[in-house]
Amino acid sequence: MSLENRFDQEYDAVLHLLDRQVLDKDGLFVCKVDDLELTETEHGLTATALLAGSPALLPRVSGPAGRVAQEFWGKMGDEQADRRLPYRIDFALVEELTSAVTLTVTRHKVLVRAPDPEERDDEEPVRRRLGTLLRFPVLDASGRTEGKVLDVRLDEEHRLTSLRIGKGSIASNLGYDRNEKQGPALVRAFVRWLHRHQQEVAIQDATIDWEDRVVRIRGDRTRTQSTPA
Amino acid sequence: MKRLLSVALGVLTAIGGFVDIGDLVTNAEVGSRFGLSLAWVTVIGVVGICVFSEMSGRIAAVSGRATFDLVRERLGPGMGMVNLLGSMAVTLLTFVAEIGGVSLAFQLITGVDYLLLFPVVGVLVWVILWRAKFSHIENVFGMLGLGLLVFVVALFHLGPDWSQLGHSALSFHPTRDESWATWAYYGVALFGAAMTPYEVFFFSSGGVEEKWGPKDVSVMRTNVFLGFPLGGLLSVAIAACAYLVYYPLQASVDTLGQVGLPIALALGKIGLAIALLGFVAATFGAACETGLSTGYSIAQYFGWQWGKFVRTDVAARFHLVILLATVLAMGVLATQVDPVMVTEASVVFSAVALPLTYFPILVVANDPDYMGERVNGRVTNALGTVFLIVVTVAAVAALPLMVWTRMGA
Amino acid sequence: MRGYPARGRRTPVHGVSCAGYLVAMKPAGVSIATLALCLLASGCAPNRPDQDAWRALAQQALGDASSAISTDQVTLEKRGKVFPPYLKTVVIQAEDTSGKSAQKFASLQPPGPYRQRYETVTSALDDAGSLLSDVRIAVVRHDTAEYPQLLKRLKKQSDKLSKLQDHIRALADDGSKG
Numbered sequence: 089m090s091l092e093n094r095f096d097q098e099y100d101a102v103l104h105l106l107d108r109q110v111l112d113k114d115g116l117f118v119c120k121v122d123d124l125e126l127t128e129t130e131h132g133l134t135a136t137a138l139l140a141g142s143p144a145l146l147p148r149v150s151g152p153a154g155r156v157a158q159e160f161w162g163k164m165g166d167e168q169a170d171r172r173l174p175y176r177i178d179f180a181l182v183e184e185l186t187s188a189v190t191l192t193v194t195r196h197k198v199l200v201r202a203p204d205p206e207e208r209d210d211e212e213p214v215r216r217r218l219g220t221l222l223r224f225p226v227l228d229a230s231g232r233t234e235g236k237v238l239d240v241r242l243d244e245e246h247r248l249t250s251l252r253i254g255k256g257s258i259a260s261n262l263g264y265d266r267n268e269k270q271g272p273a274l275v276r277a278f279v280r281w282l283h284r285h286q287q288e289v290a291i292q293d294a295t296i297d298w299e300d301r302v303v304r305i306r307g308d309r310t311r312t313q314s315t316p317a
Numbered sequence: 318m319k320r321l322l323s324v325a326l327g328v329l330t331a332i333g334g335f336v337d338i339g340d341l342v343t344n345a346e347v348g349s350r351f352g353l354s355l356a357w358v359t360v361i362g363v364v365g366i367c368v369f370s371e372m373s374g375r376i377a378a379v380s381g382r383a384t385f386d387l388v389r390e391r392l393g394p395g396m397g398m399v400n401l402l403g404s405m406a407v408t409l410l411t412f413v414a415e416i417g418g419v420s421l422a423f424q425l426i427t428g429v430d431y432l433l434l435f436p437v438v439g440v441l442v443w444v445i446l447w448r449a450k451f452s453h454i455e456n457v458f459g460m461l462g463l464g465l466l467v468f469v470v471a472l473f474h475l476g477p478d479w480s481q482l483g484h485s486a487l488s489f490h491p492t493r494d495e496s497w498a499t500w501a502y503y504g505v506a507l508f509g510a511a512m513t514p515y516e517v518f519f520f521s522s523g524g525v526e527e528k529w530g531p532k533d534v535s536v537m538r539t540n541v542f543l544g545f546p547l548g549g550l551l552s553v554a555i556a557a558c559a560y561l562v563y564y565p566l567q568a569s570v571d572t573l574g575q576v577g578l579p580i581a582l583a584l585g586k587i588g589l590a591i592a593l594l595g596f597v598a599a600t601f602g603a604a605c606e607t608g609l610s611t612g613y614s615i616a617q618y619f620g621w622q623w624g625k626f627v628r629t630d631v632a633a634r635f636h637l638v639i640l641l642a643t644v645l646a647m648g649v650l651a652t653q654v655d656p657v658m659v660t661e662a663s664v665v666f667s668a669v670a671l672p673l674t675y676f677p678i679l680v681v682a683n684d685p686d687y688m689g690e691r692v693n694g695r696v697t698n699a700l701g702t703v704f705l706i707v708v709t710v711a712a713v714a715a716l717p718l719m720v721w722t723r724m725g726a
Numbered sequence: 727m728r729g730y731p732a733r734g735r736r737t738p739v740h741g742v743s744c745a746g747y748l749v750a751m752k753p754a755g756v757s758i759a760t761l762a763l764c765l766l767a768s769g770c771a772p773n774r775p776d777q778d779a780w781r782a783l784a785q786q787a788l789g790d791a792s793s794a795i796s797t798d799q800v801t802l803e804k805r806g807k808v809f810p811p812y813l814k815t816v817v818i819q820a821e822d823t824s825g826k827s828a829q830k831f832a833s834l835q836p837p838g839p840y841r842q843r844y845e846t847v848t849s850a851l852d853d854a855g856s857l858l859s860d861v862r863i864a865v866v867r868h869d870t871a872e873y874p875q876l877l878k879r880l881k882k883q884s885d886k887l888s889k890l891q892d893h894i895r896a897l898a899d900d901g902s903k904g
Binding site: 424425426427428494562563566567568569570571572574575577578581582585586589590593726 | 782786789790792793796797800801804806807808809810811812814815816819820823888895
């Protein structure tokens with residue numbers, strides 16, 4: 089069974105890309121997609137690279153366990169300058185996305201450290217991580233919380249087109265909300281109930297405030313229920 | 318003809334590979350104390366493992382990905398990590414029990430104390446996992462494990478009163494002097510022994526090792542639906558033999574030597590020799606499987622190259638994990654803890670870890686992203702949901718029962 | 727949970743009842759500290775099961791000894807059907823398991839009225855233990871001449887243990903006599 093390349097159409101970053109296995113061109117395993125690098129370009133926020141390694145993975149583990157793990161990781165190699173920098177695979181090296189991500193090259197020396205954000209020139213675009221965005225609460229025009237960012241939709245050029253907002257965090261990757269008929273019925277009903285408040289917000293209607301770690305949505309947008317990608 | 322042979326091989330390997338030290342010890346203990354009054358638990362356990370192994374195998378054949386690989390994708394890194402830690406703990410405990418089991422089996426053959434033997438066994442397991450081909454490991458130990466069929470033969474030779482056996486099997490209550498709590502505790506233990514968590518993850522990783530494709534699904538199903546129930550039959554035979562020999566003596570089974578005694582009584586030295594070969598093969602095979610499973614789980618969570626289908630140096634981290642797991646297991650055995658007791662603990666903790674294992678499998682097997690059109694049908698989903706409820710009940714009941722009955726005393 | 731080989735059972739009974747009393751009578755912080763102290767103390771001192779628990783533990787220890795005796799009996803009788811290393815392993819492990827279980831039981835503090843019974847049970851367990859050792863010594867030395875005598879002793883000991891088990895069980899019904 090050949091699966092189609094998801095990168096030929098719109099896709100959801102968390103559902104389809106995050107935590108996927110990365111294979112090299114010979115089919116050997118490279119790493120998992122531990123996080124996604126988002127860069128602010130003239131087209132808006134664009135996914136530019138896959139991120140891998142403990143510095144990318146550990147911040148995505150929520151709660152006290154995640155924080156402890158991150159600190160421990162840092163302390164174990166405090167003398168290393170790049171200890172907290174993840175590995176980076178540019179999208180230029182990515183061939184396609186089917187049930188795994190395939191690269192155009194072999195895995196030999198493919199994982200290279202991402203540049204240190206503290207050494208960035210002012211002309212260089214700011215690089216962000218999807219994992220950071222995913223924990224931002226979402227406020228509507230009057231300041232009330234609508235939930236958190238659960239997923240983001242990207243187009244064929246990897247540009248961010250919309251955000252998916254909802255309450256609750258567990259089971260957000262199960263994908264039940266995307267497929268009308270996915271079984272088993274009991275689990276689907278339970279997950280649907282957990283995510284009954286989900287909605288999709290176009291990126292033009294939202295402002296991402298990275299400093300305050302919050303997303304604000306405009307009051308006058310049209311509400312759309314989430315639909316499968 | 319060649320196809321028929323390969324199907325037969327698969328079925329035989331499934332039967333021989335079904336029983337491990339947990340099954341040997343738990344079934345004999347239960348038989349000696351409760352007769353066949355818990356046989357229904359084995360039946361349910363066998364149905365459960367058939368349903369989930371089929372799902373797990375289908376996932377590997379259709380998507381080319383192993384099940385645990387997909388757990389992190391579907392549940393996220395946090396829940397995936399919880400799953401990893403839980404599965405690893407139980408798998409390592411089982412690994413210790415299996416290596417201990419092999420050592421005890423060798424002690425029965427050679428008379429040398431198992432404490433002197435386990436380092437040899439540990440090194441042997443590691444070398445085989447490092448060097449031998451995956452299919453060789455599976456086929457050799459699976460076929461030799463068929464020696465345990467001698468339990469079925471012995472059962473007939475012991476000349477039982479079949480109506481008495483039937484009566485015991487249909488009596489759904491504890492036997493003389495045993496409390497309901499103890500009966501329930503052993504029921505949960507038996508369930509954990511039949512539905513070993515590592516088995517389903519191993520089955521799908523094995524499928525990827527052997528490069529199954531969608532065309533292999535029907536062969537895989539034959540192996541599962543023929544092999545596992547026959548393996549379950551073996552478990553019941555072990556319990557029945559123990560029942561016939563030990564129950565009238567009011568003796569309980571605590572050691573591996575006692576497990577094999579009914580064979581000697583029924584069939585003499587020849588039968589015993591075959592049974593001992595079966596013990597070694599079953600426990601050694603299971604030791605290899607659990608050892609590999611520790612490597613599979615960690616590598617599949619972090620995305621490292623795993624498997625014996627690539628050269629050892631290409632999957633260096635995977636083999637390192639297996640080495641460390643073997644050293645750790647030997648370290649635990651060096652504390653002189655009784656391997657039979659470790660086995661008893663491992664089956665109960667297996668029961669506790671069951672929902673962690675089965676829920677992701679059910680989710681992934683329904684996902685068209687991985688399965689295309691071969692997602693679960695309605696019957697499979699119905700069975701899957703029912704079993705999910707059953708395993709959750711067993712998991713929740715396991716630890717309280719263990720504490721309350723003081724580990725089934 | 728672990729701590730003893732062979733079966734590793736531990737009665738939490740005393741610790742729980744002591745703690746329960748204190749938790750009911752005193753405010754939170756103090757009761758937690760006292761609970762901790764209590765558990766520590768009950769960990770250091772010999773375990774003091776109450777009457778019901780003691781009877782159950784006695785049954786268990788006697789059951790383990792009886793199992794070992796029966797296993798040795800069957801194996802020795804039918805020794806022609808097993809290999810010598812197998813026979814040797816079975817009798818060594820029977821002595822081991824039963825010995826550990828008996829030792830663990832003997833270390834328990836019997837409730838007041840059961841002092842006499844404690845003596846009876848431990849002496850029966852000692853007899854069983856020394857018989858199991860004799861069997862093991864004879865088997866390891868291939869002293870086949872001893873076997874018929876040992877088998878007779880095993881039978882007798884088995885009956886004795888059975889009677890004692892019935893007696894302990896009957897105590898449950900005469901709770902008042904203690």
